[in-house]
Amino acid sequence: MPVLLSIVLPVHGVERYLPRCLDSILEATPAGESRFEVIAVDDLSPDRCGEILDDYAARDRRLRVLHLPENQGLGGARTAALPEVRGEYVWFVDSDDWLPDGTVSALVDELAQESKRDRPADVLLTDFVHAYPDGGTEPNPWRHVLVGSPLVEGATVAEHPALFRTVMSVWNKVFRREFLTGLGVSFGRGFYEDISVTYPALLAAERLRYLDRPCYFYRRGRAGAITSTASPKHADAFAQYDAIFAFLDRPDRPGRPVPESLRTLVFDRTVRQALNVYDTPGLVPADRRKDFFRRISEHFTRHRPAGYRFPGGVRGVQYRLAARGARVAYAELRRTGRLPRELKRGARAVAPAVKKGVRSSARFTAYNAFRRLPLDEHLAVYAAYWHRGYACSPAAIYEKAKELAPDVRGVWVVENRARAAALPAGLPYVIVNTPAYLKAMATAKYFVNNVNFPRTMVKRPGTVHVQTQHGTPLKAMGMDLKDHPVAADGMDFDLLQEAVDRWDFLVSSNPHTSEHFARAFPGRYEMLDTGYPRNDRLANAGPAEVAAMRERFGLAPGRTAVLYAPTHREGQGGYVPLLDVRELARRLGPGFTLLVRTHYFHTGGPGDLAAGEGAAEIVDVSAHPTVEDLYLAADVLVTDYSSMMFDYAVLDRPIVVFAPDWEEYKRNRGVYFDLFAEPPGAVTVDADGLAAALLAGDAEPGARAKFRERFCPWDDGGAAERVVRRVFPVRG
Incomplete structure (x- = not known):
């Protein structure tokens, strides 16, 4: 029977993980299954990996081993294996990862059906699972982009460009060998070696398919992984970017024409990746950061598509600063949320998004001036649901404070005039970013919210921050989301910790909530075991x-x-x-x-x-x-x-x-x-x-x-009073 699938396995310094990987391919597959082969490449591994491979090969003829005389790295090892491949399809598996039971048999069955089609898939994308050192697992965080998409039946990336939001590695992609070798591309050297193959393959493919079956356990967080290793080799990414755009610029490029919209998506993705690497603490060594940022600016100059429009919002401002090589301004924007003085002086020459940042800086100038005023011991600022209006536990606390602590006047923060118009008649309010808002945020003694106030609003000594949250948690919250990337959706846990550090009180609805909030929001605040004020009604x-x-x-x-x-x-x-x-x-x-x-x-x-x-x-x-x-x-x-x-x-x-x-x-x-x-x-x-x-x-x-x-043990109708008596100066 012809070989349908060739699994290429680069091996270097993974003695601890290699047996599990090999067992998941060979021992978890019926002994009579001969429609696949494994080409393992001993990339001059410094440990016993070579011996382990030879031992397995002696017991299973489906495994062949190449021993390289010099270390070539992941890209070089994969390249060395390709001439030995006999399968109709090729899959590049990392030797520190492993496959779920039954994966290979199921995959070759799928490929057998594909090979009978008039237009077999050039690339078959598979689902996968993240595996963590503590034994925990999490599903593919990008699965929602693929399930229900045209890729389930077969499509091009132009028909589903959201594919570029998913992981660009090779290990969740099975390539038709003839298609791959005809691309005229190669794996790069050093870090990020596979993107110089995956991007061209996705762009050139006449048919991409997604198989909604977890076919891969990808090991996260192990020592030595590039995503957690400080190294100058992170700059290798720029050579891979050059290779991607060289492919796009080739007059003899195989596959269908690539529209400018896709080129723009690819460019945007590479910029985002480069800035993520730069921004992630501990990746780019301190003495290489200046050069790395310069390389990002050069990447803009070299590969920015014609007519490229910067994204909106803060990300757009960051991109503009990176394109200009304005490293100091970029750092200040990341650190403080505002632009430096020298950038303000050049406001006429910068783009509208940067001008917006300058206006924001002016507001902070006013805010900082108000901060020089004494604290108003009789002012409390209230907000709920990101300034949507008068609601939830803050509203219940406000009403009870009017009754029990009338010397403290309250003012509500709302996001715009439409929200203000919906407030109860006579309720005092300020609108975000107005002078009245800035003064209230700078001088109030008390702050009550069911979410966090903006991080740009500093906690002054002597102020009291009350965090009520807005529900008893069934679902994981706060720091507990570190292990749930889909739910975290890019959450910045350092910023969350900064916010928690501002809290003086955290209101809890019941003992269950107190237990989990104490872990999810670690801090020095006092937990108020009062019940939820919003439930008093x-x-x-x-x-x-x-x-x-x-x-x-x-x-x-x-x-x-x-x-x-x-x-x-x-x-x-x-x-x-x-x-x-x-x-x-x-x-x-x-x-x-x-x-x-x-x-x-x-x-x-x-x-x-x-x-x-x-x-x-x-x-x-x-x-x-x-x-x-x-x-x-x-x-x-x-x-x-x-x-x-x-x-x-x-x-x-x-x-x-x-x-x-x-x-x-x-x-x-x-x-x-x-x-x-x-x-x-x-x-x-x-x-x-x-x-x-x-x-x-x-x-x-x-x-x-x-x-x-x-x-509900504390929901007796007196929660708001208990909060007010603990936080505010109560009469009598």
Whole structure:
């Protein structure tokens, strides 16, 4: 039978990891499987790797070993192996990684089907898993870019350019050998050696396919990995960039024409990678940083596409500074968030985004002037949800402080005039970046927020910062996200720690929250074990207020109101409906009303909600500003992983968990307890189960009682008062 797959395995200094890699290829594959071969290259390894390879080769004829007389590096070892390859497809596997059980057999089956097509895939991309030194694993953080894309059936990169947002390594790509050797490209020397092959291959391929099967365990964080090693060799990346653009400029370049839009994407990706390397502490040695930054500037000069437009926002400012070689200005922008004085003097000559930075610098000049004023001992600044308005625990604390500490006046921060117009009548406010805002932020004694204030606002000695957060955590939070890259989505953990270091108090809703917040947000603050002030209203609500809220939403007596409130999924963009609410409405019938509330991160709402005659009424309440109104109006809550379940439990009403993607959510986000084992009520994974649970009524009071005992012990209606009495000067 012809060889379908050749696995190329460069080997150097990995004696500790090599047996596992070889076993995952050879021993985890049926002995009779002869449709693949392994070409292992002993790259003059200084340890026993050569002996290990020879021993395995003596026992398995599918493995052949090349012993190089001189060390060639990863790129050179792969290049040396290519003339020995006999397979129709070639896969470059790193010898410190390993493959899941059954991978090779499944892959050659897939390739056998590909080879029968009129247009076989030039590159087959595979899913993979990150593996960490502590034994933990995380799924491919870019899988969401590929699943459901045209690449599942086969497409070009022009048809799915988002592919350039994924990892550009070779180990998750299987190449058609004839296509690869016909590209006229080669692996580079030193670090980042594979991008000089992967970029040209993706650009030239007539057909790319994605196989949604984890085929690779990629080892993260091991000693010696280039992503954590200080070395002048990080500058090798620029030679690989040159090779990529040399391929693009070749008049005899194989494959289809490359549009300028793709060239721009490639350029942008290389700039981002170079700046990430430069910005990552400990990678570029101190005595090489100036030269490395100069190389980035030269990269702009040499390869910037015609008509290239810089990105918007801060990243665009960074790119402009890098293009100019303005290393000192770039460093100051990274360190302080503002531009240096010499750049302000040249404002007329710089681009609009830089001018915006200059205006920002002027605001900070004013802010710093206000900071010279004495602290206003009687001023408290309040904010919620990134300056969206008057809400959550800060609002409850504000109201209670007016009652118990009337000598402290409060002012709310909102992001714009539209937000200000939506505030309750008479509520004092300032708008972000106005002089009144800058003065309040510079002189206030107290700061209360459910997220963090901007890091550019300095914590003055004598000020008091109260962090309330905005929900009991089911999902991993803060520093616990270091092991969950999809959920972290580029989070800067150093900046997070800076923010936590400003907190004087952290409000906790229950003992579970105190336990996990103490680890997720390490700091010297005092944990306030008070309960959530925002839940006081729920604990104190009487029948009259409940009736008023039902009337407000047009809920007739006897009608069952179901509040459906799914949470945000990291890595999925906006609102992704996992439930057909119109079909649910048809199943429930006219005795129900569905109140649908999408997460505040999302825009556009749930779309068409007309369910037809005989169905439950559906009302989009996503824009309603006060979620507590909805809690009081609803007879039952349907949610998935939202912290709303913990708040709603205060009312002691039925809760149904609809969690069809629990396993995926658990992997991507990380969770603090098993929701299926300790639910607040019925748990469902499909629409049939959800409809049945809602029609059954209050079928799980025992589960709800246990849930309330664990997560609502402090929700007695007095949380805001406890916070105010601890933080503010209270009369009497």
